[in-house]
Amino acid sequence: MSRSLHTLGCWVEAMRLRTLPVSVAGVITAAALAVGEGCFQWLPWTLCLIFAVLAQIASNFANEYFDYRDGLDRVGRDGPRRGVTEGDITPGAMLVATFATLGLAACVGLSLICWGGWWLLVAGICIVAGALAYSTGPLPLSRVGLGEVAVIIFFGIAPVTLTFYVQAHYVAPEVWLAAISVGLLGANVLIVNNYRDVEDDRAVGKRTLAVRFGARTTAWMYLTNGIAAVALMYPMWTAASRWWMIIPLFTLAIIYTLWRRLQAWSGRALNPLLGMTSVTMLAYSLLFLICKITG
Numbered sequence: 327m328s329r330s331l332h333t334l335g336c337w338v339e340a341m342r343l344r345t346l347p348v349s350v351a352g353v354i355t356a357a358a359l360a361v362g363e364g365c366f367q368w369l370p371w372t373l374c375l376i377f378a379v380l381a382q383i384a385s386n387f388a389n390e391y392f393d394y395r396d397g398l399d400r401v402g403r404d405g406p407r408r409g410v411t412e413g414d415i416t417p418g419a420m421l422v423a424t425f426a427t428l429g430l431a432a433c434v435g436l437s438l439i440c441w442g443g444w445w446l447l448v449a450g451i452c453i454v455a456g457a458l459a460y461s462t463g464p465l466p467l468s469r470v471g472l473g474e475v476a477v478i479i480f481f482g483i484a485p486v487t488l489t490f491y492v493q494a495h496y497v498a499p500e501v502w503l504a505a506i507s508v509g510l511l512g513a514n515v516l517i518v519n520n521y522r523d524v525e526d527d528r529a530v531g532k533r534t535l536a537v538r539f540g541a542r543t544t545a546w547m548y549l550t551n552g553i554a555a556v557a558l559m560y561p562m563w564t565a566a567s568r569w570w571m572i573i574p575l576f577t578l579a580i581i582y583t584l585w586r587r588l589q590a591w592s593g594r595a596l597n598p599l600l601g602m603t604s605v606t607m608l609a610y611s612l613l614f615l616i617c618k619i620t621g
Contacts, residue, residue, distance in 0.1 A: 336409035340420070342386045344406075344601040345519075347608035348477070348512040349382040350375065352485030354608075355508050356493075358615040359486075359501050365494040370441040373434055374489040380431035382481070385457040387424040389468065391417060392461040398469075398530045404522055404593045428454055441492040449488060456480045469532045473520065474513040474547075482509020503558045510555040511607040514581075517548045518603050521588060522596040545589050552581035559614070566621030573613050580606050 353375045360366040390410055393399045399411040409415035435450040460467045460476055467476045486505035487497050520527065520536040521544050528537045536544040556574045563570045584606070587599055 333414065336407070336412075336414040337423075339407050340387060340390055340409050340415065340423075341383050342406055344597075345386070345515055345604055346379060346382060347604040348481050348515050349378040349485065351511070351607045351611040352481055352505070352508045353378050353489050354611040354615055355504050356486045356489030356501075358611070358618040359490050359498070359504060360493045361615065361618040362621075363494055363498065367441075367493045370438060370492040371489060373438055374485065374492065377431050377434045377438070378485050378489075380427055380434065381453055381457050384424055384427035384431060384454075385460055387420055387427060388458055389461040391420040391424055392466070394420075398527075398532060400526065403526060405519065405597070428457060438492050442488070442495075446488070446492070449484070453480060453484060468534070471533050471535050471538050473516050474535055477512045477516050478506065478509030481512040482506060500562060504562065507555040507558040508607070508611070510551040510558075511603075511610065514548050514551050515600060515604045515607070517544055517551070518588060518596055518600040521545065521548075522593065522600070545585065548588055549581065549585040552585070553578065556581075563614070563617060566617050570617050570621070573610070573617070577606065577610050 353371070356374070357366060357371055360371070390399075390408055394408065394410040394417060399408050401412060403411075407414075410417055410420050432450065432454060435446070435453075438450075439446050456467075456476060456479070459465075460473065465472075467473055483502075483505040486508055487501055490501045491497055517535070520534040521541060524534070524536040524541060524544075527534050535547065539547075556578050560571070560574050563574050584599060584602055588596070591599060
C-alpha cells in the first residue's frame with residue numbers, strides 16, 4: 327500500500343501542481359471578460375478549463391520524459407523531483423501518460439467545435455504540437471530561450487482568446503490585452519524555474535533566457551513582465567469602479583516583493599517562490615472575475 331501511495335505521489339509530482347494555475351488563470355480571465363460582455367456560457371467554458379489543464383499536464387509529462395531521454399536531468403536536482411530520472415516512474419510509462427493525456431485533451435477540444443466551428447481543429451492541433459515542441463522536435467523551445475515566448479502564446483494568448491471566442495464568437499480588443507497580460511504573468515513562473523536551474527541548464531547545454539542573459543537580467547525581466555501585465559489590464563479594473571484599482575496596485579506590490587526575493591534566494595529556496603508567483607497569477611484572475619461579476 328505504501329508503495330502504491332509513493333507511486334501515486336510521484337505521478338502527482340510529475341503533474342507539477344504548483345504550475346497548473348498558469349493554465350487555469352487564462353480560462354478564468356476569459357470568463358471574466360465574457361461576463362463583462364454578457365455572453366458567459368458555463369459548458370464551453372468548463373470544457374476549455376479541462377482542456378487547458380490536460381494540455382499543461384501533458385506538456386509537463388513530455389518535458390520530464392524528453393529531458394530524461396536527452397540526458398538533461400540529474401538525480402537530486404534543485405527543482406521538483408523528477409520521477410523518471412529518480413527511477414520512480416519508467417520512461418515508457420511516462421511516454422504513454424504523455425500521449426494518453428494529450429489524447430484526452432484532444433477529445434475535449436474536439437467537443438468545442440460545436441461552439442466555435444471547425445477552424446478550432448487547427449487551433450487545437452497547434453496547441454497539442456506546442457505542448458510537445460516545448461521539449462522535443464528539431465528545435466525544442468525550452469532549450470533555445472523560447473520557453474517564455476511559448477508560455478505567452480500557449481498559456482496567455484491562446485486560452486484567453488479562444489475561451490472567449492467559443493462563448494462570444496468574436497474577440498474584442500481588450501481580450502487581446504488581457505491575453506498578453508496573462509501570458510506575461512505566466513512567463514514569470516517559467517522565469518523563476520529557469521532562474522533556479524540556471525547552473526544545471528548551463529552544464530547540460532540548455533540555452534534558456536537565464537543562461538543566455540544571466541541571473542541579473544532575468545530577474546529584471548520578472549519585474550518588467552509584472553509591471554507590463556498590470557498596466558495592460560489597469561483600465562479594465564478602473565472601468566468597473568475606482569475602488570478596484572486597489573487590486574492591481576496591491577498585485578504590483580506583491581510582484582515587487584517576489585522580485586526582491588528572487589534576487590536574494592537561490593537553489594531549492596526558490597521552489598516556494600515559483601508557487602507564490604503562480605498563486606499570485608491565479609488570485610489576480612479570480613479577483614478580476616469577481617470585479618466583472620459585481621461590476
